[in-house]
Amino acid sequence: MSRIVGIDLGTTNSLVAVMTPGGPGVISRDGQAIVPSIVHFGPEGPAVGESARRFSTEDPENTVYSVKRLMGKSLEDAAPEQSLLPYKLGGAGSGVVRIQAGGREWTPPEISAFILRELKARAESALGEPITQAVITVPAYFNDAQRQATKDAGRIAGLDVLRLVNEPTAASLAYGLNRRKEATIAVYDFGGGTFDISILHLNDGIFEVKATAGDTHLGGDDIDRMLAEVFFREIEDAHGLRLKDSAEGLETVRLAAEGVKRALTDAGSAAVELTLPGGGAYERVLTRAEFNERARPIVERTLEPCRAALKDAGLDVFQVDEVVMVGGSTRVPLVRDMVADLFQRVPHTEVDPDQVVAIGAAVQADILSGGSADLLLLDVTPLSLGIETMGGAVEKIIFRNSTIPTSAMQDFTTGVDNQTAVDVHVLQGERELAKDCRSLARFQLRGIPPLPAGIPLVRVTFMLDANGILQVFAEEQRTGQQASVEVKPSYGLTENEVDRMVEESFEFAEEDIRARILVDTRVEAQAIAAAARARVRDFGYLLDVHEKAAIENAVAATDVACQGDNFALIRERMENLDAATRPFAERILNEAIRRELSGKTLEEATKEG
Amino acid sequence: MDQVTLTNEIAPFPRGTDFFAAMGLPRRLIVDERALESTFHDLSRRFHPDRHATAGPKARIVSLENTALITKAYRTLRDPWERAAYLVDLESGGHADIASRPPTEMFEEILELQELTGDLRMALASGAPADGLRADVLRAAEPFRKAHSSLDARLADLFGKWDSVPNPREGAARAAVLTMLKELIGERRYLLRVIADIDSSLEGKPAPREV
Numbered sequence: 001m002s003r004i005v006g007i008d009l010g011t012t013n014s015l016v017a018v019m020t021p022g023g024p025g026v027i028s029r030d031g032q033a034i035v036p037s038i039v040h041f042g043p044e045g046p047a048v049g050e051s052a053r054r055f056s057t058e059d060p061e062n063t064v065y066s067v068k069r070l071m072g073k074s075l076e077d078a079a080p081e082q083s084l085l086p087y088k089l090g091g092a093g094s095g096v097v098r099i100q101a102g103g104r105e106w107t108p109p110e111i112s113a114f115i116l117r118e119l120k121a122r123a124e125s126a127l128g129e130p131i132t133q134a135v136i137t138v139p140a141y142f143n144d145a146q147r148q149a150t151k152d153a154g155r156i157a158g159l160d161v162l163r164l165v166n167e168p169t170a171a172s173l174a175y176g177l178n179r180r181k182e183a184t185i186a187v188y189d190f191g192g193g194t195f196d197i198s199i200l201h202l203n204d205g206i207f208e209v210k211a212t213a214g215d216t217h218l219g220g221d222d223i224d225r226m227l228a229e230v231f232f233r234e235i236e237d238a239h240g241l242r243l244k245d246s247a248e249g250l251e252t253v254r255l256a257a258e259g260v261k262r263a264l265t266d267a268g269s270a271a272v273e274l275t276l277p278g279g280g281a282y283e284r285v286l287t288r289a290e291f292n293e294r295a296r297p298i299v300e301r302t303l304e305p306c307r308a309a310l311k312d313a314g315l316d317v318f319q320v321d322e323v324v325m326v327g328g329s330t331r332v333p334l335v336r337d338m339v340a341d342l343f344q345r346v347p348h349t350e351v352d353p354d355q356v357v358a359i360g361a362a363v364q365a366d367i368l369s370g371g372s373a374d375l376l377l378l379d380v381t382p383l384s385l386g387i388e389t390m391g392g393a394v395e396k397i398i399f400r401n402s403t404i405p406t407s408a409m410q411d412f413t414t415g416v417d418n419q420t421a422v423d424v425h426v427l428q429g430e431r432e433l434a435k436d437c438r439s440l441a442r443f444q445l446r447g448i449p450p451l452p453a454g455i456p457l458v459r460v461t462f463m464l465d466a467n468g469i470l471q472v473f474a475e476e477q478r479t480g481q482q483a484s485v486e487v488k489p490s491y492g493l494t495e496n497e498v499d500r501m502v503e504e505s506f507e508f509a510e511e512d513i514r515a516r517i518l519v520d521t522r523v524e525a526q527a528i529a530a531a532a533r534a535r536v537r538d539f540g541y542l543l544d545v546h547e548k549a550a551i552e553n554a555v556a557a558t559d560v561a562c563q564g565d566n567f568a569l570i571r572e573r574m575e576n577l578d579a580a581t582r583p584f585a586e587r588i589l590n591e592a593i594r595r596e597l598s599g600k601t602l603e604e605a606t607k608e609g
Numbered sequence: 610m611d612q613v614t615l616t617n618e619i620a621p622f623p624r625g626t627d628f629f630a631a632m633g634l635p636r637r638l639i640v641d642e643r644a645l646e647s648t649f650h651d652l653s654r655r656f657h658p659d660r661h662a663t664a665g666p667k668a669r670i671v672s673l674e675n676t677a678l679i680t681k682a683y684r685t686l687r688d689p690w691e692r693a694a695y696l697v698d699l700e701s702g703g704h705a706d707i708a709s710r711p712p713t714e715m716f717e718e719i720l721e722l723q724e725l726t727g728d729l730r731m732a733l734a735s736g737a738p739a740d741g742l743r744a745d746v747l748r749a750a751e752p753f754r755k756a757h758s759s760l761d762a763r764l765a766d767l768f769g770k771w772d773s774v775p776n777p778r779e780g781a782a783r784a785a786v787l788t789m790l791k792e793l794i795g796e797r798r799y800l801l802r803v804i805a806d807i808d809s810s811l812e813g814k815p816a817p818r819e820v
Contacts, residue, residue, distance in 0.1 A: 162662050163658075369662075376657055378653060378657075378680075405673050405676050405677045405680065406684075407681070466657070466673075
């Protein structure tokens with residue numbers, strides 16, 4: 001069975017992690033674990049991550065970032081975002097917003113799929129095996145459409161998404177808090193674009209979420225935007241320039257704002273210096289005190305969901321044993337202070353807040369593969385589920401903070417004689433009227449036997465699965481017939497649309513995965529062979545004839561393998577070479593130390609040799 | 610990696626399994642809530658979809674449905690009032706319409722209170738001095754709060770009565786307890802609504818929507 005990876009698909013950054021015999025760990029390339037969630041569409045094709053980042057000022061219209069904010073949204077929902085995004089949105093009236101970049105339109109799941117494909121490729125080249133299954137994290141407060149969009153993104157990227165895990169819940173797994181037998185934990189997750197709070201009860205390896213609350217539109221981005229607004233205003237006042245109107249200006253100032261925010265994590269003050277179009281300059285020093293004052297209202301907005309979650313969990317702050325901080329925005333000292341203030345205790349910040357979610361996802365992936373058998377997550381649905389009744393009211397059938405998976409049954413009948421279909425409208429949200437809730441899906445119960453009005457009885461089961469995604473089954477009770485249900489999502493892609501995108505995506509997966517692994521492995525093998533050759537040349541005097549021959553043979557064998565396309569053979573020879581040189585490496589080190597102790601430097605010692 | 614037994618097969622619950630049966634409990638009302646929690650955890654470890662993620666589609670459906678059932682069973686049975694309402698419904702074959710029911714002996718007080726909360730809302734809305742009315746509402750609310758605070762003890766008493774007649778042959782005695790449970794639950798629903806009404810009137814808010 002191939003390994004299941006854990007993926008944190010973030011607004012700003014994404015990571016992939018996996019369980020190893022030594023514990024869960026993130027996968028890095030060139031020392032970098034973080035893949036910025038940015039996709040650039042240039043003439044030479046799409047670029048993802050760090051290589052896309054520089055285009056955010058060079059070619060902003062074709063550089064897509066923060067796509068997570070658009071997942072599961074229609075153009076109408078996303079309208080408030082448009083003025084802040086340098087790329088253009090479209091797709092009016094279709095229920096799914098489209099992103100215009102690289103000369104065509106993309107849905108948010110397709111953009112996210114580029115990021116996922118990059119993470120998948122990284123995992124494949126690091127692990128040397130194809131990866132087809134993943135656990136992906138989502139904000140706890142994501143609704144059905146946002147969750148479904150994330151799952152669709154996985155499918156388009158060629159990943160079978162075995163489970164969506166809520167980010168704060170994943171983080172609690174990463175913290176290894178299960179070493180405590182029983183505890184109540186609050187996870188405060190303030191990321192780039194979303195905020196979540198979850199209250200969990202841990203009992204003997206079972207992580208039971210008691211309540212969750214949040215805001216899918218509140219994150220560190222909001223702090224950047226707020227600061228950028230200050231800079232825009234001051235630049236306009238002093239220089240009469242409206243930088244906001246150009247995509248380049250928007251990006252330059254936004255990045256400067258983000259830079260200042262980051263600098264103020266450790267420094268008491270930070271400076272912005274911008275060269276303005278026309279040769280002028282904007283210089284500004286921001287103290288931490290001023291920053292705190294300006295950012296406070298944004299951070300305040302996270303406290304209300306915290307109180308709401310505590311109330312729903314039936315707890316007061318003193319009953320919380322541990323507070324865990326997750327997400328890059330929890331680096332902001334003001335955030336830490338305000339959270340400590342609310343919960344009356346110092347929050348945990350030991351695990352890198354950028355990595356903790358991915359690591360938790362890897363633990364969850366391990367649980368799904370049958371490992372970590374003592375652990376189990378019991379999560380909740382963040383929003384109530386209801387059905388529209390006569391007059392536009394909503395009848396709730398599953399309440400928010402219900403443990404999932406859960407289900408509810410509802411009976412429907414006909415209003416006129418011989419009616420063979422009934423329309424059902426499912427909604428998500430806490431409000432009383434359908435128009436104030438989020439439409440989740442509409443469907444029609446069809447194939448009802450023609451009978452007098454009110455006689456047919458169609459029993460519909462609404463099942464919220466462990467991912468928090470709705471599934472619907474229906475059965476006519478009088479005849480035992482399976483009524484057919486075709487759920488049409490209100491804000492999402494249909495099955496057929498996703499299938500088409502999966503097919504299309506193959507053309508973008510042009511670097512066939514195997515080819516990619518081969519290239520990466522070859523590069524690695526050649527580097528190791530070159531290093532071994534250099535060592536034999538410089539330190540050969542430490543080896544006897546047989547050892548020297550063994551290493552030289554292993555180097556030659558690796559070179560030969562690198563000429564071919566057999567990835568497994570290259571890896572095998574590379575490992576043999578590594579095994580042959582390992583005792584030698586120790587000897588070099590010992591020799592160096594010995595020489596060092598006798599007053600000679602390593603270099604002198606080698607020269608003598 | 611060791612091949613851990615992933616296909617620890619699980620059978621679906623028989624159709625129509627009730628919450629008591631799902632949790633392995635008799636249809637009694639006195640429940641050890643700590644033991645219930647640990648049963649829920651044990652069953653979750655067995656049935657949860659995370660434990661069957663790589664199993665076949667059929668096993669995954671069984672896992673999903675079983676887990677949904679025990680989750681609902683646990684949520685319902687761990688709360689004494691929900692447990693009581695569930696039992697009443699179950700014993701009446703799913704047709705117990707438990708209606709909100711004003712305590713008849715409090716008829717006078719109900720009328721007075723309704724008038725006072727109405728007056729208070731009006732006074733607060735118009736900005737007229739309302740301190741006197743507020744005090745009146747608080748005074749009139751007293752008997753209702755008292756009635757509310759005695760509910761749990763009355764329920765516990767009925768739990769004891771129900772559990773003392775476990776034998777289906779004692780049909781009449783059982784029916785009598787079920788009726789009393791039904792009335793008490795209805796009374797609580799009424800009182801909760803009255804108290805919500807009082808609280809919202811004190812804050813000058815409109816009466817809460819009927820639930």
